[in-house]
Amino acid sequence: MQKSSRVKILAWIFDNIAWFILGALVIIFSLTIEGFAQWPIYRNILSHAIFVGILAIAEALCIISGEMDLSTESVMALAAVLTAYLAGTSTDASGLRMGAVATLAIVIAVGALMGFVNAFFVVKMKINSFIVTLAGYLAYRAVGLVITGGRGVLNIHPSIVAVARTGIGPIPMFVIIMVALYAVFHWFLGRTKFGRYIYYVGDSRDAAFNAGIRVSRVLFGVFILSSVLSAVAGWLLAARTNGSSPSLGMGMLFEAMAAVVIGGVSLQGGIGRLSGVFAGALLLSSISTVISIVGMNPFYMNIIRGALILAAVTLDIVIRNARARLTYLSTAEATVKSS
Amino acid sequence: MSKRFMTVGVVALLLLLFSTSAIFAQSKGVIYYLSPNQFDEMQTAATVMLKEAVEAAGYTCRTVTAGNEDVSLQLNQLDNAISQNPAAIIIAAVDGVAVSDGVARARAAGIPVFSFNRVISETFVDFHSVAGCKMMGIRAGHEIARLLEEKYGTVKGTVLDIMGDPSDSYTTLIEEGFREVMEQYPEVIIETKIAQAWEASRAADIAEDWLTAHPDTDLIFPHSDHLTAAVVAVLQNKGYEKDDIILVSCTGMPMGLELIREGWISCIVEEPVSAQAEGIAMFLDDIIAGNTPELGPYLVKGIEAELIEMPYGPELRITGNVIDINNVDDPIWWGNQVGN
The missing domain is CATH 3.40.50.2300 (Response regulator)
Incomplete structure (x- = not known):
């Protein structure tokens, strides 16, 4: 094999390293853990990844644009509570018993509003997005608590719950929705003008501005998309649990962040692909599934989860450095040849 | 014109001050309740029930919440409550060990401390009302x-x-x-x-x-x-x-x-939340007056309880009963007392 072909193959492997880590772990788990190697378990891994997976798309969009959105988890929680409140049949619900279309439209509108508020303070008031969305993280979930008085809601409209119970053949609807969202946003980032603008803005805001890109419009779009995605995740979360409770979705922001980092999105902005983020979300889901089915002292679980995430990210960084070196060597080789 | 406005303003302010004093004059004093979180439906219900029980006992109840189980925030809230010199402080501790110093500071300042729902065992507490998890x-x-x-x-x-x-x-x-x-x-x-x-x-x-x-x-x-x-x-x-x-x-x-x-x-x-709240209210006057409550069995909101002496102070232990299809509609359960 020619040296340049080897370099290309290595570069491709490095670009998709999150998938290789995921594949290796799934093979190891399948071979070593009793009861793991079966389709229902793989199906669980896929369908359980949906909430962290969708939040990770939202987070990745913001991070690629050079911003941060810490409010995603709370927007999701608010959307879940709102869905259950509007569609629930238990005594603590609104009594409106709305169906799937109406509730989805409402939570998307609410999500868009939250995203607009975030974007307004970041873009127009020039406040750091970390601070603005931290405020959102604190406030939006609390809005949900105000709506329900801090109480849980049970038994929501069957048309919503059906999303969690149906599928096409052996593939659950959750998996189809998640894959579709990843495919759409992968296309959106890579093939549309707006998607490419997100990379340009994240890479260099000044350069993007000088190139005639309306940076503020891009950022408004990114924050609104991020919150709308989070709201959709919340609607699905209510479908999954057939209701809502005040702590729903708590802690998922950090898992989504972990998925984004494992997936190779640079925290500096301008770099990252959603395919890697998808692998990151599946990796975290597979670790959770393993912890759920094997017998072990429950107090060790978070240590194992933390160690595995750290190992995955460390390996990713080592390989990234190797890839940078590979690029440098191949460039140097090309320069020598041409001279 | 502006003088007339100023006069009206001063009179309104004085009336407001008098009315506020009148409200506080009817109260036996202010009691702070420090709740550990707002994301647990039981804690949300407990806050409402405790406030009602304390106010029914003649006190003014001010409630604060430690975010999502934030122990450092709760310690700050404890310090803030101490600075207001209340009649008592009731705390559902985020961490029974970590709040011990704050509890000791409150007691050193002459403020009785009640522990609600969660045990604080590393320092003396004037009264516990717990479920016995x-x-x-x-x-x-x-x-x-x-x-x-x-x-x-x-x-x-x-x-x-x-x-x-x-x-x-x-x-x-x-x-x-x-x-x-x-x-x-x-x-x-x-x-x-x-x-x-x-x-x-x-x-x-x-x-x-x-x-x-x-x-x-x-x-x-x-x-x-x-x-x-x-x-x-x-x-x-x-x-x-x-x-x-x-x-x-x-x-x-x-x-x-x-x-x-x-x-x-x-x-x-x-978890008998309503009875635990009532358990606190039942003993507020005695503990604040410095009296020692009598140990032994009690009936709190129809639920059997026992006041026992623990190394960290008196503890009213109210154990929850079993709910099943035969008794689920009994109004004694806190789940039937809250909500719509």
């Missing part, structure tokens, strides 16, 4: 043994035990009591999992994964009703019927009672 676990254990015996004629089977957040003594004490009972039954296989942050969809994921790998599971025991509700959603999604898997739960939230009525949950060991 270990006893809840023991009761749950006995119920689980009974239900398995009803199924098999002997106590055996597989139990999936879903704890809440392991940093919360509520779940670890239930676990301790539950394990203590189940030690007597070696034929019962128990697998314990953790729903971090008490997050319901994690409980759903755990149940789904576990049932996929171990479909012959007999019983699931989530430590709180909102986790149980998510597990029920999984059972429904997977096509299970109501009696296929036995469900035993704890806490007694409105949604838990609803699931008993629907036939999904066999029984719940209640």
Whole structure:
């Protein structure tokens, strides 16, 4: 094999390293853990990844644009509570018993509003997005608590719950929705003008501005998309649990962040692909599934989860450095040849 | 013109001050309640019930919440409360050890401290009103043994035990009591999992994964009703019927009672929130006056309780009862007292 072909193959492997880590772990788990190697378990891994997976798309969009959105988890929680409140049949619900279309439209509108508020303070008031969305993280979930008085809601409209119970053949609807969202946003980032603008803005805001890109419009779009995605995740979360409770979705922001980092999105902005983020979300889901089915002292679980995430990210960084070196060597080789 | 406005303003301000003084004059004093979080339905209900009970006893109750179990925030709130020199401070400690110094500071300032719902054992506290979570676990254990015996004629089977957040003594004490009972039954296989942050969809994921790998599971025991509700959603999604898997739960939230009525949950060991709140109110005057309450049995809101002396002070221990289909509509349960 020619040296340049080897370099290309290595570069491709490095670009998709999150998938290789995921594949290796799934093979190891399948071979070593009793009861793991079966389709229902793989199906669980896929369908359980949906909430962290969708939040990770939202987070990745913001991070690629050079911003941060810490409010995603709370927007999701608010959307879940709102869905259950509007569609629930238990005594603590609104009594409106709305169906799937109406509730989805409402939570998307609410999500868009939250995203607009975030974007307004970041873009127009020039406040750091970390601070603005931290405020959102604190406030939006609390809005949900105000709506329900801090109480849980049970038994929501069957048309919503059906999303969690149906599928096409052996593939659950959750998996189809998640894959579709990843495919759409992968296309959106890579093939549309707006998607490419997100990379340009994240890479260099000044350069993007000088190139005639309306940076503020891009950022408004990114924050609104991020919150709308989070709201959709919340609607699905209510479908999954057939209701809502005040702590729903708590802690998922950090898992989504972990998925984004494992997936190779640079925290500096301008770099990252959603395919890697998808692998990151599946990796975290597979670790959770393993912890759920094997017998072990429950107090060790978070240590194992933390160690595995750290190992995955460390390996990713080592390989990234190797890839940078590979690029440098191949460039140097090309320069020598041409001279 | 401006002089007239100023005069009206001063008069209005004086009237406001007089009316405020009149309100406080009717109160026996201000009592602070420091709640640990706002994301737990039981704690939200407890805050309302405690405020009502304290105000019914003639005090003004100011409540503050320590975010989401933020111990440093609760310590700051404790310092702020001390600075207001209240008649008493009631605290549901985020961390019974970490708040000890703050509690000692309050007592040193002459402010009686009441511990609500959670034990503070590292320093002296003037009064505890707690559920006895270990006893809840023991009761749950006995119920689980009974239900398995009803199924098999002997106590055996597989139990999936879903704890809440392991940093919360509520779940670890239930676990301790539950394990203590189940030690007597070696034929019962128990697998314990953790729903971090008490997050319901994690409980759903755990149940789904576990049932996929171990479909012959007999019983699931989530430590709180909102986790149980998510597990029920999984059972429904997977096509299970109501009696296929036995469900035993704890806490007694409105949604838990609803699931008993629907036939999904066999029984719940209640955390008697309303009685715990009343237990505090019953002894407020005595403790604030510096009197020592008499030890022994009490009846608090119709629930048997016992005041015992512990190394860290007097403790009113109110153990929750078992709720099942036969008594689920009893208004004594806090889940029937809140909500719509």
